[in-house]
Amino acid sequence: DAKTTQPNSMESNEEEPVHLPCNHSTISGTDYIHWYRQLPSQGPEYVIHGLTSNVNNRMASLAIAEDRKSSTLILHRATLRDAAVYYCILGLDSNYQLIWGAGTKLIIKP
Amino acid sequence: KAGVTQTPRYLIKTRGQQVTLSCSPISGHRSVSWYQQTPGQGLQFLFEYFSETQRNKGNFPGRFSGRQFSNSRSEMNVSTLELGDSALYLCASSPNVGASYEQYFGPGTRLTVT
Numbered sequence: 001d002a003k004t005t006q007p008n009s010m011e012s013n014e015e016e017p018v019h020l021p022c023n024h025s026t027i028s029g030t031d032y033i034h035w036y037r038q039l040p041s042q043g044p045e046y047v048i049h050g051l052t053s054n055v056n057n058r059m060a061s062l063a064i065a066e067d068r069k070s071s072t073l074i075l076h077r078a079t080l081r082d083a084a085v086y087y088c089i090l091g092l093d094s095n096y097q098l099i100w101g102a103g104t105k106l107i108i109k110p
Numbered sequence: 111k112a113g114v115t116q117t118p119r120y121l122i123k124t125r126g127q128q129v130t131l132s133c134s135p136i137s138g139h140r141s142v143s144w145y146q147q148t149p150g151q152g153l154q155f156l157f158e159y160f161s162e163t164q165r166n167k168g169n170f171p172g173r174f175s176g177r178q179f180s181n182s183r184s185e186m187n188v189s190t191l192e193l194g195d196s197a198l199y200l201c202a203s204s205p206n207v208g209a210s211y212e213q214y215f216g217p218g219t220r221l222t223v224t
Binding site: 030031036042046051087095096097098 | 114143152153154155158165166200202207208209210212213214215216217218
């Protein structure tokens with residue numbers, strides 16, 4: 001079964017870069033890698049997604065390993081507002097479902 | 111553009127009752143997905159609708175059902191409520207169907223079953 005594995009929690013200092021890892025060794029060749037985050041008492045929020053090559057947007061960067069079995073979400077300069085649970089998700093090409101992992105709770109220290 | 115809206119935001123029901131939750135997607139979005147979120151199980155996929163047709167269904171009992179209307183608005187229904195159905199129910203809309211599209215989530219409906 002498709003699944004992702006992430007650390008339960010991570011801590012980082014404010015204004016420093018954050019690298020959130022994710023393993024997805026069962027990924028198929030055409031499955032997408034998505035990242036969402038969820039702030040307390042809110043619905044999840046889209047962050048970024050990609051297929052093979054690295055991706056950048058205004059929120060973050062996504063670095064995908066060459067074999068696609070792992071990826072890293074990079075927040076270039078963390079702020080207190082980035083404290084959230086970050087989910088690494090596989091978007092299955094076979095049935096278009098999003099397979100959610102348990103997420104990483106990111107704690108930002110001032 | 112207005113975001114995804116869900117009504118009601120909070121709901122308290124008694125075991126054995128049934129409940130209907132509503133979701134209005136972002137204008138122009140044709141795909142609506144529903145998720146159940148609990149502290150123990152995390153986010154679990156319920157079902158997805160596209161153009162009024164259920165395209166995917168998660169591993170939930172038949173007590174959980176849904177539908178989508180021609181204006182893309184969607185409802186989900188849970189019959190014969192159980193205590194374990196207490197959860198945050200999230201709706202997400204997407205412009206189209208496919209693994210490459212991002213989803214936009216509503217704030218959720220917090221259902222408490224007593």
